[in-house]
Amino acid sequence: MKILQVKDQQAGGRAGYEVFAEAVKNGAQVFGLATGSTPISIYDELKASDLDFSDKISINLDEYKGLPGTHEQSYRYFMNEHLFNAKPFKESYVPDGMADTETETKRYEGIIDANPIDLQILGLGQNGHIGFNEPGTPFDSLTHEVTLTESTIEANARFFENENEVPRYAYSMGIGSIMKAKQILLVAYGAAKADAVAAMIEGPVTEEMPASILQKHANVTVIIDEAAGAKLT
């Protein structure tokens, strides 16, 4: 693993942009993307750059089941707002939250296989999750339906008008799907991620710490700020 320590999220955005730009220069065609707060500064740098993705493909990690892409809390909507409206790709795949589980999980894994991901960006959960793959998810898992934890559902409730609208399930690439990417860029900021960062890089490779599998991947770059790296030895 190559570890890049940066001053803050803004500097991380620039460092992440450099990884993207290098990948584009080397011919990358397919980009795996993430939502959440972490990648926003990278997306801001991409938007401000003259990189052109109009002949490239993006494949997002996950989406809430039951939300249409027009819903403001859907990940499709997030991606439109933070990247795609300003920087369109030829094709941007996000799981279809309105499709049924069996059809959608198979279709999505098929998309990943037909369009091997050159560079996958990942955020990191405080518990070490990547995508929606919580501790205990098998390392060989492919795209699947995830049952959200009660704490995630409660945390999300504030974003919805009606409690019935709060998603209970999501579709996520599995850990096996993520590991198919040729290059991985994992980004983490802040003290709340410090335990997960240390366990991911220095701890045992175990399904109890999903991100620890990245120790087994041949081409991983990790961007962290000082606080996220504070527990590394």
Ligand code: F6R
């Ligand atoms: C997002 C995703 C999640 C986040 C992770 C970190 O598509 O799959 O694994 O990357 O929860 O979230 P933030 O960046 O909001 O701290």
